Amino acid sequence: MAAATYRGGMTSHATEPAPTVDKTDEQWRQQLNDEEFAVLRQAATERPFTGEYVDTETEGVYQCRACGAELFRSDTKFGSHCGWPSFYAPSESDAVILREDSTLGMTRVEVLCRACHSHLGHVFHGEGYATPTDDRYCINSVSLTLEPKA
Incomplete structure (x- = not known):
């Protein structure tokens, strides 16, 4: 499905809410490793297929590695066999920002952390997965941390 018609609604750089966690590149470099x-x-x-959470089945909450904001819950994670952790919905509808991404010669929908605007991955709709939303949030493991359920 073309990003311009994605049913979840998208923002542009101009209409995105300001990040609540705002740091300089140098501050991010001090906090994050190179990858x-x-x-x-x-x-x-x-x-x-290299990420820490590709096959993880631990119950808990997935947070943004950069700022700690809650992004996804384990009960929405599913095995898509695509090589990255997949979720069918964010933990809250406003936990992420969806932005059109026209890089690499294709149009996709980029997923960013709403709190710090960090890149998480992409979302795809209508691929035929048996999920309640028919969405696949394809998220880089390295962009997440998992807080296991107590």
Whole structure:
């Protein structure tokens, strides 16, 4: 489905809410390792099937590695076999920002942390997964931390 018609609604840089966690690149570099910085702050993608949470089935809450904001819950995680952790919905509708991404010669929908605007991955709709939303939030493991259920 073309990003311009994505049913979840998207923002542009001009209409996005300001981040509540705002740091300089230098501050992010001090906090994040090289791979985390490349993915979270420069929109890189980790190699498929290499991330810490690809096959994790631990119950808990997935948070933004950069700022700690709650993003996803384990009860929305599913096995998509795509090489990255997949979720069918964020924990709250306003936990993420959806932005059109026209890089790499295709149109996709980028997913960012609403709190700090860090790149998380992309969302795809209508791929035929048996989920309540028919969405696949394809998220880089390196952009997440998992807080296991107590």
